[in-house]
Amino acid sequence: MGIAAVIVAAGRGIRAGGELPKQFRALGGQAIISRVLARFLSHPQIDRVVVVIHPDDRSLLEETARGHLGNPKLLVVPGGGRTRQISVRNGLEALREQAPDLVLVHDAARPFVSSEQIDLAIREGLRSGAAIPGISVVDTVKLVDEEGTVVATPDRSRLRAVQTPQAFRFDELLAVHRRALQEGREDFSDDGALAEWAGLAVSVFEGDPSNVKLTRMEDFEQAEQRLNSDRTRLAVRLGTGFDVHAFAPGDHIWLGGVKIPHDQGVAAHSDGDVVLHALTDALLGALAEGDIGVHFPPSDPQWRGASSDRFLAFAAERVRTRGGLIDHLDATILCETPRLGPYREAMRTRIAEIVGIGIGSVSLKATTTERLGFTGRREGLAAQAAATIRLPEVGT
Structure with a gap:
């Protein structure tokens, strides 16, 4: 240490x-x-x-x-x-x-x-x-x-x-x-x-x-x-993010910073946490600072198998470094399986911890796609996210 x-x-x-x-x-x-x-x-x-x-x-x-x-x-x-x-x-x-x-x-x-x-x-x-x-x-x-x-x-x-x-x-x-x-x-x-x-x-x-x-x-x-x-001098910014990973052999998946038992894993360069990846992109988008691949390129071997909480913590710190505040995070998970209800509050809590905000400012939802598309065929899962932040206005 x-x-x-x-x-x-x-x-x-x-x-x-x-x-x-x-x-x-x-x-x-x-x-x-x-x-x-x-x-x-x-x-x-x-x-x-x-x-x-x-x-x-x-x-x-x-x-x-x-x-x-x-x-x-x-x-x-x-x-x-x-x-x-x-x-x-x-x-x-x-x-x-x-x-x-x-x-x-x-x-x-x-x-x-x-x-x-x-x-x-x-x-x-x-x-x-x-x-x-x-x-x-x-x-x-x-x-x-x-x-x-x-x-x-x-x-x-x-x-x-x-x-x-x-x-x-x-x-x-x-x-x-x-x-x-x-x-x-x-x-x-x-x-x-x-x-x-x-x-x-x-x-x-x-x-x-x-x-x-x-x-x-x-x-x-x-x-x-x-x-x-x-x-009063901060301007509201909105950013969105999206991530998707295919299922692969394994016995668990990572979602929202929580390890969830499953009969499959995901194919990914890092730990494949689509929720944290989407939230990271949402914060970076609100900052107009590119996406997760700009800061943590998959071609760099140091990020192989990396825990995605590092990516989200980095994005949150970038907001603070620029004098901003994180108001709200909202994410939706799209998958047919596994059932996520029992893990929802644990994921909300973990996301709040990583970002350093209250749990009341973290919204998390899950839905199926009515068996349509690759998620409906249980080939993988996806997440979309939105982040609302406030940054000092240009010129202040």
Whole structure:
């Protein structure tokens, strides 16, 4: 496993007000934790995502992020402690048996993290071994004593306000956390400070001013205003997709990311999932970025037998990279056999997980062709799909 992410989601969010810990509160109709998990689970370079929650919050996670819980990338660790540092350490310990090369640590209260910022954290983490994002401080900062008297004015050109995700070599960060535990140090507010204390050289890369941390009630109000503003400047796009595969010898087929027992398989270069292929083409069509064959050519041997969830996750990430939102996905499967009713909800759930949207935004139907055509003769199966997205308007 190359790269993992630890999402710290065990805080109680007292300053934010409300009845729920802030990471489980809704923002623009979607829970903050769900937004964060969608961003990291859909990132193509991240192999594992560990979310550390408070032991009492399992039911909250199931209510607010149900669409992500079946994702094989995701590991839920109910090991949240009384400090952030304890929670991060427990998340790292959960990764030790399949230790990644690099680990990103991110606060669940930062729902506006971009894929570009994750890309930058990975790149800088691999380069330096310990890298944290920071933004320049625009206000003059004063150092004061216990009585509020100014004792120093630091040079603000050398100051940075630190954000997450922070990136570290996994083995080094875990060793530092264990050392701090042995020495009774549990007061570090971020992993960059912990690494600095341990003598690691920590580099700072350019942060993102929009990657704000939601802490107080006014932060949530501003975040809602931001989302509403973003929606007003986005133009609706519609894309469609279609895919077909012939039956071949085998004992199962893949549909909607779900393995379904059958007396035949399909002839395909990848796993032959017509639903995910059609949805991928629908998203790429809405983006006007070609089709699945442009990005994953069947002539390339690396895609032989590939799991089609990689293709759909790529298309979904392309929407987000361009500043867009996925509103709705709709797919229809055309086949005489097998019967798909028992698998419909599992397929909807898996598609929602891959794309990083709520299950209520995924529609899936199945129909026969009244024994007409190749599907009617049970020679194969097909799927057609439509995707509705919103993208920033040209010129904005």
